[in-house]
Amino acid sequence: MSKFQFPESIRSRPVYGTLQAHPGKSHLMIADSEGAEAILDLAQRKNGLMVNSHIIFIPKGTDFGKSLQALNPAQYYEGPSYPAALTRIQRVLADAAMGLQIYLSGTEGLMGQAQNEAMKAGYDHTAIQTEHRGSVARRMQCVHCKGITEDVIMDPFQCIHCGLNLFVRDHYSRRLAAYQAVCIDAEDPGNVPPSVELYS
Amino acid sequence: MNVPPPNSTAPKSTGAKKIAVTVSAIVRLNSLVTRFEFKRCDGELFPTFSGGAHTVVEMQDGDIKRRNPYSLVSDPAEREMFAISVRRDDEGRGGSLYLHEKAQVGDQMRISFPVNLFSLDLRARKHLFIAGGIGITPFIAQIKQLDRTHGNWELHYACRNVELGSYVDELTTKYAHCVKVYYDENGQAIDLKRLLDGQPIGTHLYVCGPKGMINWVCKAATDAGWPDAHVHNEEFLAPKPGRPFAVRLAKSGLNLEVGEHESLLEAIERLGVEAPYLCRGGACGQCETNVVESEGTFVHRDHWLEDDEKACGTKIMPCVSRFEGKTLVLDR
Amino acid sequence: MTIQFNDETFRDDYSFKNSQRAIDRFPFPFHEDSYMYSVNMEQHQGGPSDSIYEKRFDVDEHYVAEMRDRAMVLADDPLRCQSLPHMTLAGWDLLELIMVSKSEDYPALFELHRDGDNWHWINKPLGIDDHFVFMDETTLPYGPMEYITRQTQGDFCVLDQRDENLWMDAGMITTQADWSLDFDIGMNFFEWHAPVPLAHEKGIFIRALKFLLSIQQGAPARRLNWTMTVNPLLDTSPENYHKWGIQKTSVTPKNLGSKQHLRVELQTFFRLPRSNALVFPIRCYLISFQDIVSKVKWGRRLHRVIRDLPEELATYKGFIDNRPMMLEFLSKYDDGLETSFGVWPEEGTEPPLQK
Structure with a gap:
């Protein structure tokens, strides 16, 4: 089954529907x-x-x-x-x-x-x-270096561009087509909790 | 004038800020439409505004204070003068008749700061305007604004006949390649299906005119697959006369009778109770009022309340809506 | 009055300080001994003489230093100032609003001379003297919004109004309370507030939006908001959080009074005439805890507010870890006596500290 019920979240997170045929050229x-x-x-x-x-x-x-x-x-x-x-x-x-x-x-x-x-x-x-439909992996933007990491499924994860340890937020930007990733150990460098799979 | 109610920190304005003006010119455009120009009494400059904005004109017609909204038709960048165009409405409650028959050059009036409930979507790659009759007014200022900012636009303007084509000469002289005029009495009609087919992606459609025209254009756009967010319309409702009815204002502790030719909002104001408003045409939502108790039928005429809100009878927009029945108590 | 502009920094050695005048006019945000979100809007039509509410755009002793800090932030990261293509007209609106306001409110500091579209702008504190053509972008060194907000304290969100909503489609954001313009640009009112806890459930944003949509030309509004910052750091951006976050752990019971700052935002809202957009300036005022407690009423009250604040809010505002230490410091200035209603310090009438 390729359908997934996303848990309720904050207002910036996109909500998906079911495709409907509309009249059009x-x-x-x-x-x-x-x-x-x-x-x-x-x-x-x-x-x-x-x-x-x-x-x-x-x-x-x-x-x-x-x-x-x-x-x-x-x-x-x-x-x-x-x-x-x-x-x-x-x-x-x-x-x-x-x-x-x-x-x-x-x-x-x-x-x-x-x-x-x-x-x-x-x-x-x-x-x-x-x-x-399909994978629930996310497209993430590192808020620090602005690099995009595709298909992120683990949280926290490491930015493939700058190497910072990032946690996954539900805050979503349509303009960037990405969720926001923020440094998880800024206040306690090196203290990174073990990664878990999203929605697990 | 605007007394803030006690126990409230939020500014409760009963309308946009007012400007004292003098009627500086009255120009008859044709047998139905007259243009009125205003200068400020204090000699200052008018504020600039955005195309599509209206002003609420206050007129003292004998014992009655009338407040009618009209689109500004002057150039938004012009600071010396404001202008409106008023269509004479012989069936209406008298605001347009007062202006047509009684207003004189030199009269003093109060008008509101501009308020825009029909602004351009500035993201548009192209602005496609469709006007019917007096519905041309908001587009006059929008076109001047777009002309100044090098915008991409096109106007399709339907009039009854050559005589009643307000502003046709000005538009076709200045913007010959952007304006197409259709005269009903010459059997000319906008070929809407063809017009909507082939407009480039990113076009926004604006329609202003009689209700039937708005519905026709909106439906055609939906049928052609235009997204709702790209279709904009403005229909200013004038309050319609109706049977008189009685109201009790719970907070103010007052009873009143709404006359045949006045709106509920005007009746409330007549008693000196300040009620908020911006458009006085059922569109802006400012005058939304809670119903405490009712026994009878609501005549909802606004564009603001949702259908379910209208059905359950707990809210009313006193600028255009009325009531028929035994009891109506408002939270005002 | 003449303003003496401070030579000070908001980074590295943090030489920022408030003069006695700045402390006296600080916008303390709590009108009672507890805090919960509210729309708390009022008209922005002046205020008590010499208060921060008096002028449309308050200019104070930190002006020159704040503008220097902004230029440094923009040199490091130009994405802090962005304007979507349809927002240029609103940028001109904003430029006109600020130039007209400042030249009228501070004629000794700013001058605007207009001859039709040929404008002459003089900003004496920053040494700027420019001639340009209004509405012609080619005659300014930056876009109109960037040009004028490089010369005006506070962050600026320029909001497009359409479909019964407000859209954050342009901004100059270098002194933000931990949110990213580059990320949030293009979002609507509910989307950019999405991460704020509790307020959505309380319907705060629906009411606030309704209020903002109906703000009219000539009738601006204002409200206060607040958070906490360690060190007088203006640029608390998410972009640089991995650099400044660590500073939160540098607070000790000994240095807390000078390091911990209350950060208050004066948010104002003006309708922009030509574009029908709304500008939302967010002016940041910083004050150290030791300067706050110099006002007896503020010391008593801040202790009670911080102590009783819901955990979600202390977490969202980023000081949950330091709260116990803050309370330890503030409790020394709270003797349990009643405080008078309202934000003003009432130094003549408030009883002296009984501790």
Whole structure:
């Protein structure tokens, strides 16, 4: 099962929903790994949606690609990583017209970054639908060196850029598409509690 | 004027700060619409404002003090003068008739500092304005603001006929390539479906006009997949006349009768009870008042309360809403 | 009055100090012997003569030194000042508000001469004399918000108003109480306050937002907020927390009176006319515990407030570990006598310390 019920949290933490087909001129769907399942569910609920749809999928080792292709979208692209897909996403958004529907599904890191691209293109964040599937790992920004550490699953963790010991906060920035990580042993250097898995 | 209630540290203002003004010019734009210009009595400069802002004009019409909101149509950067355009409403309660028939150059009035409940979304890559009739007024100042800041905009303006096209000449002369005018009586209509199709991502849509037009544009935008956050509308409600009704103000310990041609808010003010307000048009939420007791039917006309709040009858917006029934007691 | 500007530092040797005048006019934030969140807004339309509330933007003896500290923070980390692209107009609004206010309120220190859009600004304490064209960014060395807030004490949040909410879309934040502009920029009112405990449950933020959304041109408002800081350190940013956090452990019973500082924020709110944005200046005033207890009423009261503060708040404000030591110090200045209501020290009428 790829769905996870996030515990209730503070107001800046994003809340994800279930993708709903909305009327629109065209439909852009961006998903990674198990996020493909949310697109498959969406397609099943709404006949004919794929005629004007463009799917961008990053499999991350999963094999949903064939099923997505079988939906017969107007355009289908499979990329090896989000950074590899990024310029394509930017190109699609740059030319988009009002009425475009944007659907994001999969990990928080993918949805956050793609949402950010849509915002930069001029879309209000409330106009973008999201559905979480798969890994609950987080994209973290070190508040000290500003470096991003992807796919963080343990708390505390070490910043891959500056090496500080960081704890994971629920405070989330849409603009950075990341949660905030803060030094855990600033007041008592070296005193770092053992790491535990998020939500465990 | 504004006496702060005891036991409260929060400023309780009954409206935005006021400016004493003199009517400096009255210009008839056509058979329905007249433009009024004001200068400050104290010789100071007016504050600047943002396009889409309104001012509440206070008029002493005999025994009645009228307070009507009007969009500012002067240039937001112009500090010497403020201007409004008023459409004559023969069915209304008299504010516009007072201005059209009684106001004279040289009259002194009080107007409020500008308040904006219909401001531009400055993130927009493009501003698409749709106006119907007198709904052109907020866009006049917004266009002047965007002109100054090199904004990207386009106006589609529907009027009944050539004679009633307020500001058409000015707009089409100065901004020929950004303005398109449609005359109903010539069978011209905005091709909305086509207009909404193909606007670049990041466009914001603004509509101001009669209720039917607002609903038509908002629905078309939703059907075309436009996000709600990109669609803005302003409908100023004027309080409608209605059957007189009785009210008790619990805190003040006063009973009053709301007349056919006055709003509940005006009746409360008539008794000298200060009640907060900003727009007097059911939009800003400032005058929200708790209902202590009621037996009868509410006539909710505001855009502020949620449907469930309207249904349960515990709140009323006295600027535009009324009551029909036996008992109404307010926490005021 | 003429202000003697202090030559002092807010880092390294911490030579910051308050003169007797600065202590006398310190904005002590507790009007009674206990504290809980409240919206506690009032109009910002002047105040008692020589109080920090008197002028729209208070300029005091720390002005020049604070501006020097701000320049150092920005040189180290330019991300402390950011403005999203749609906020430039609000930046001009802010520049106009501050220049007009300061030149009217402190004519001996600041001058503004306007000839249409050609403006001439003179800031005597900082030795600035610039001619520029209003609304033309190319004629200033920085963007309008950065230019004027490099010359004005306090942090500045510039909030865009849309969809019945306020959005932190620009700011100059170098003296913050442990929050990051770079992280929070673009958030709405509820999001940037998300980490604050207890207040959401009490509905404080809903009421506060409703109040702020209706602030009108010409009718600014203000409130106080407070926290604690070890050493007179202005830049208590999360960015540098791994550097300054350790200073919290340097407090001893012996040095607490001089090292531990109460940090009070005068928060004001002005509607900006051209952009319909709201500016939210957060002016920080620091005072050492030993200077606070020089006012008998403040000493008594601060002890009671700190003692009875809920644990969540002491944790959020970052002094839970040092609270016992703070109480040990403050208890010496609390004889249990009643205090009069209100924030003022009432030196003529408050009974002397019975200890």
